[in-house]
Amino acid sequence: MAVDIKNLSHTQLTELIAKAQSRQGELQKEKVTRLRETISELIKAEGLTFDDVFGKSAPKSRRAGAAVAAKYRNPTDPEQTWSGRGKRPRWFNDALKAGTKESDMLA
Template identity: 85%
Template structure:
């Protein structure tokens, strides 16, 4: 099927491109599905499971995205807190330079 694109206007070309990209995506999904089916058939033919071949997937970490309780509090502004993890905040370093000990800033 040959399309003479020289006779198409801008909107027709845009529509043709959108349809072609959509079809390209469909073909890609079909290809992936066929390959997945082939792999599963081969694994089943050998009497194995997916996990036997590729290993078990690691469960998602329960700690991901959790917040940590504040360990230090800014004596000058109690709203500012730090968990003690990661880079020290500027207020913490400034307080240390001013002579405040870490123990004095414990929350």
């Protein structure tokens, strides 16, 4: 099925792209489902279980919300620290504006 995309309007082209991406997702899901069924059949044919072949799921190495060591320390208030991740704290930005270098605030 050949579609002459040169004659399509912007709206028609956008709709065509959306339909194509949707179909692509459907085909991917079908492929994964077939592969899972094939793997299950092979495992059962050998008299094994999924856990025998792949083992139980390994525990995650990192926990969500785990504390990260402080990388920067407020020179005027050593109690205030920042790990260097996420949004910069106000004291960090204020210190930079005041002329303090990042390297001077390393913990």
